[in-house]
Amino acid sequence: NAGVTQTPKFQVLKTGQSMTLQCAQDMNHNSMYWYRQDPGMGLRLIYYSASEGTTDKGEVPNGYNVSRLNKREFSLRLESAAPSQTSVYFCASSPTDENEQFFGPGTRLTVL
């Protein structure tokens, strides 16, 4: 039981490049989330998926897109990376909206 896994762990991009951050959970959770954490700050929600087939914007969605591929997987795409997107990205999942969220180990992204 791996919990929430994220790939890659580290990534360096040049401005304008695109990439997809992958997230998968094996806990049969309905809800999944993408957060970003900037230095000295708490996590901010980018997008979330309350259940398979649905996605909604969070607090800071600009510059990102998401796909809830199936119940297990929720990916985050940067179409044209900008230095302002340098951050640590966390994926999380929860059984329902009444439960605590379980976090993946994070992806450290640097955009030059």
Add this chain to the structure above:
Amino acid sequence: AQKITQTQPGMFVQEKEAVTLDCTYDTSDPSYGLFWYKQPSSGEMIFLIYQGSYDQQNATEGRYSLNFQKARKSANLVISASQLGDSAMYFCAMREGIHHNQGGKLIFGQGTELSVKP
């Protein structure tokens, strides 16, 4: 307006002593949940404790307890008998609209860095 406020950027505590980390929140929703997470230097987010807005008693989990004062909109984390391994960043978070199927979005505070001294 800040929905979650953690006013202590950094705290020090002596090993084996208790420490309180402050958290105040702002919401008009009567149905909400409050969470505390620990983030050690390795970076992972570890769930510690949860308090629902309708819970009558303060939540406890081992050495962690949540001092929930609803009228004052505060949800302070109390760590008893601090250990060196408790040194980490601690985040308070709130989820509004519990039971309203709003997808469980968490709003985080800015965190408090706790250092435990031997």
